[in-house]
Each structure stands twice: as structure tokens, then as C-alpha cells.
Amino acid sequence: MFDFNHALNRARQHAPFLSRAMDRLPDLEATLATGDVEQALAHARAAGKGIDDTAVALRRDGLELALVMAVGDLAGPFPPTRVITDLSAFADRSLDTAIAAAIRRRTPDAQPAGFSGIALGKHGAQELNYSSDIDPILLYDPELLPRRERDDPAEAAQRVARALMEIMSSVTDEGYVFRVDLRLRPASEVSPLALPFEAAIAHYESSALAWERAAYIRARAASGDIAAGQAFLDTIRPFVWRRSLDFGAIAEIGRLTTRIRDHYSSGQAIGPGYDLKRGRGGIREVEFFAQTHQLIHGGRNPALRLRGTRASLDALADAGIISTDDAVIMGQSYDRLRTLEH
DSSP states (O other), X not given: OOOHHHHHHHHHHHOHHHHHHXXXXXXXXXXXXXXXXXXHHHHHHTTTTTOSOHHHHHHHHHHHHHHHHHHHHHHSSSOHHHHHHHHHHHHHHHHHHHHHHHHHTTOTTOOOOSEEXXXXXXXXXXXXXXXXXXXXXXXXXXXXXXXXXXXXXXXHHHHHHHHHHHHHHOOBTTBOSOOBOOTTSTTTTTSOSEEXXXXXXXXXXXXXXXXXXXXXXXXXXXXXSHHHHXXXXXXXXXXXXXXXXXXXXXXXXXXXXXHHHHHTOTTOSSSTTOOTTTSTTSHHHHHHHHHHHHHHHTTTOGGGOOSSHHHHHHHHHHTXXXXXXXXXXXXXXXXXXXXXXX
């Protein structure tokens, strides 16, 4: 049996964010206390219904979802796989809703099209945890993006990008939806927030780096114009999954691990202050171990082209690239670290 009252008490005593959420949402807390977690989840998914302000609606949805998922996690009926899947689905829906709202600010009667959010990292792999930010690549088609007749397509796209960032990330009295980090886009120091599809394709086909290839292993057309986003991913597939690698490319992949360790030098050693995510043998190293082998072998073996870390480790073992024992040990350790991270 699952003890929801105990879970609620633990949340109130040890998690200030959840305690404040329960103070704001007494009816939802009461539903959770009965153990009807699916009813509570249905209520959370409709929390923003009927609210005209998209930013407020999404924040209400997010707050209720966070409370339900956390209590369901603490009480036991929601395993970590359920939590990360539902949080990732909310990120997809939130970004999609924000894109549509941003487009309609200047073209209220338009059908949103020609603007895509490509999910990367844990969002792309549908493995978000409670504190995750999202790292989308924002792309647009100048011919399809709705805009006023006098508006330049590029400026219209930047307005959409700035508006969706405000909707998603601005901290208000209602909190925020997700922190959105756009620094994984090509040449982020100088490039606009949203790029034309063709410009992005030209970059990845001509001048992209090894870390960008690694990032796109878990890429997924998640929000906005899904069809256009998927067409983009199909176009750059040969860039990600090369059938052959020269020694320089393999060496660059190896140097990525060293750079990651050097950049996050604190928290590397096991013991007090150890960084679960970035420390030696931590979450990121398991993920990058899998991705490195996928980059090297995935061009010739499509069965390795998977987004999830556990699934990738299993596929590498099935292909004989790593041992089954290594896959099991790393997979179990990864699950334990992700549970602690939650």
C-alpha cells in the first residue's frame, strides 16, 4: 500500500517549494491525501483551462503537475520513469503552447506554422527531472511563418523567440514554467535566437563540431511545426550518423570528456561535495560514454540510434560493442544516480 499522508507530510516538512504549493492548492492536497493520484493528475493537467493569459495558465499547470508528480514519486506509485516521461511531455506541451501564443501576438488570426522547437539533451530524450531546464533549438521557415505584411521574416521570428522566452522563463508571482537555455544553437554568441532552417542545415553540414553531433543524438522535433522540425532532423541525419570517421574526429570526441572534467573540476572526487551530475563516474559521464560509442558506431548500425541512455547502453551491449556486465553496472548505477538527483 502507498502511504500518501506520509508522503505529504515529508513534502511539507522537507521541501519548501512543495509546502508552498500545498498551501496554495488545498483541494489538490486533499485529493492526494485520498490516494487518488490519477484524479489529482487529471486536475493538474486542466489547471490552466479557461485562463486567457498563456503565461499564467502554464504556470498554474506546472505548479499542480509538480506537486502531483512529487507526491506520487514520494508515496511510490510513480516510478522515476513515469516522472521523467510526464515532465518531458509537459515541457513539449508548454513550449508548443508558448510558440503558438507568441505567433498570435502579432497575427492573432493565423494558424501557427513554420516555427519549430527541436528538443535536445534530457528534454529530447524525454528524461527531464524536476529541476531541469530545457535547451531547444528554435528554427523557422521564412515562407511559412505567419507575419504582418510589412514585417521582415527574420525580425518576425526573433519576436516570436523573445515572446516565448518571456512566456516560459520570466519569473512572476506565479513562478516560471521552465528555464529556457538557447546557447546550444549554432554560433550562439553572435547568432539570433531563432535561425532559418536552411542556415542551420548549412552550419551542420559544413562547420559543426563534435559536441554538436553528440547533442543531436537525442534531438527530437518536440513543439511548434513538428513536421518541419522532423524534416530538418531527417536532412541533417548524415551529419550526426557518419558511416566513417577519420582519426581527427575520433580524437575530438575523446577530448570532449577531458574538457567536461576540466570545466567542472570541483565535485569530481567521490565524497562530501561530490557532484552527482558532473562528477567523475556521474550522470553526465554515463550519458557521454553511451553517446561516444553511438557516434563512432551508429553510422553503420541504425539500431544504436537511440535517445535514452539506458536503451543506448543495452543496444551497445546487444551489438557486442560493450560487455553485458558493463551495460548492467552502468545502467543500474545511472538509475540510482538519477533517483538521487530527483
